[in-house]
Amino acid sequence: MHTLLETIGWIGSVLVVVSLTQSRVVRFRWMNLVGSVVATVYNVVIGVWPFAAMNAAIAVINVYWLSRLYRESKDPEVYQVIAVPPEDPFLQHLLQVHAADIATHAPDFTLEPAAGGGKRSTLLVVRGDEAVGVVAVRDTGNGVGEVELDWVKPRFRTFTPGQFVYRDSGALPAAGFRTVTVRPHGATDTEYLRRAGFRVDGDQWVRDLEDAA
Known part of the structure; x- marks a missing residue:
């Protein structure tokens, strides 16, 4: 169980890091969102609340920008x-x-x-x-x-x-x-x-x- 939990934590960290290498803004946001959600779950389980709160905030920010980006993609005023x-x-x-x-x-x-x-x-x-x-x-x-x-x-x-x-x-x-x-x-x-x-x-x-x- 401990090894599985660490693996989940590493997956979240890797996704967040790899997202920063993406040139396409939507791909970056999606990868960063998934990584931050995984990292939030991991930190909640192990009880590291400051990092859990930080990653949860990052996830919310990604959700906001993704919704805005998809909305603007159909707006001829943008x-x-x-x-x-x-x-x-x-x-x-x-x-x-x-x-x-x-x-x-x-x-x-x-x-x-x-x-x-x-x-x-x-x-x-x-x-x-x-x-x-x-x-x-x-x-x-x-x-x-x-x-x-x-x-x-x-x-x-x-x-x-x-x-x-x-x-x-x-x-x-x-x-x-x-x-x-x-x-x-x-x-x-x-x-x-x-x-x-x-x-x-x-x-x-x-x-x-x-x-x-």
Whole structure:
């Protein structure tokens, strides 16, 4: 029994420590929550009340932030979409800093649009004063755009804030697009595209924008 109890205590401690290495904020909160709950139980059982109280407080704090994060993930007032020119210095800096991560999600994307390939519209997804993602759409004519890039920083990726570009912002219709198309890069992309309102059309996914806010 003593060994089992110590093992439970170590599990809680390990979860709390490992949570601090997570870049995704939701993963961090969930791991930290589970670890703090386990640590609370362990400290209650062995009668170390100061540590039990501390871990219980940490668990409550995690519950608060998780509920807030999930609530805000559906709130278009939290994530704003700002249209910027492709040559915008801050946009170029953001794309260069995160080039390696972007390449894993959109390997064909380049900083400069292909010559003669149609005008590119670029949108920053921001949360407060932080840019959390970029959507780039190439104009293929007749009100149709091809999504060249739909990227979000890893720690915000769980919330897929890029969906606000298609669903709530009205930024793409304001740029003259009535429809956007995209070719996904794996199962994760297709699940995100469904949530963002895309439908399958042949070898690509299509999203009509007429009803966008």
